[in-house]
Amino acid sequence: MELKRFNSSTIPTAVKHLTAVDPLLGRFMQQHIQQHGHCPIKPRPVPSLFTPLARSIVYQQLSGKAAGTIYGRFRDLFNNRRPTATALLRLTYEQLRAAGLSHNKTLALQDLAEKIVRRQLPAAARVHSIKDDQLIEQLTQVRGIGVWTVQMFLMFWLGRMDILPVADLGIQKGLQILDGLEALPAPDELSERGACWGPYRSVASWYLWRCTEV
Secondary structure, eight states: OOOOOOOOTTTHHHHHHHHOOOOHHHHHHHHHHHHHSSOOOOOOOOSSSHHHHHHHHHHHHHTTHHHHHHHHHHHHHTTSSSHHHHHTTTSOOHHHHHHHHHHHHHHHHHHHHHEEEEEEOOGGGGGSSSHHHHHHHHHHHHHHHHHHHHHHHHTTOOOOOOOOOOOHHHHHHHHHHHHHHHHHOOHHHHHHGGGGGTHHHHHHHHHHHHHTTT
16 A cells, blocks of 8 residues: 655544544534644654654653653763664773663664664665564564554654554543543554544544643
8 A cells, every 4th residue: 555645734633534424523522723723743764763763762652741850861962963773882881881871772673673684674764665564573572662653753753644543542531531431442442433534544543632732
């Protein structure tokens, strides 16, 4: 299947489609758009796979403030330069741990850097042309990177429009609120409920996250 290319009309088109197939979600989207504007998902430059994936590893299972503090210390290890895989491999395990990284995250960052340097992962210049499922399969070979992490990369860096992170607690909570459910929907229930949102499930996901903020 050919990748759906992002352009300036993608988000308004997505909102129109989602409103037609899911009026309940459509009403919420329109209210949110009037107050805050459109969903901001769009492709971003990816000079290196290391930068976004390393940041994702650091931020895993931490609150935003704590993660930001540790990520700042991690960045400081690179002497005000952009973190790179080659530069990370010059750092010792002890230096990374001293920045506040856990044992598992330190090993994950080292594994990511090694796989990039050994060219075991796709080049950054190619990722925009690789299909979603192929990228998930390739990037989850890195220690500490699971499907959810790659899905976030697909959505917020590559601007992919049809990603639905069914295991994400925020997405589950958003649908629970939207549909007035007594319990959180299971991943398979969420997948079935969101089938009609394709090919714009990323946009639907973004608005489900917003449901939890109301």
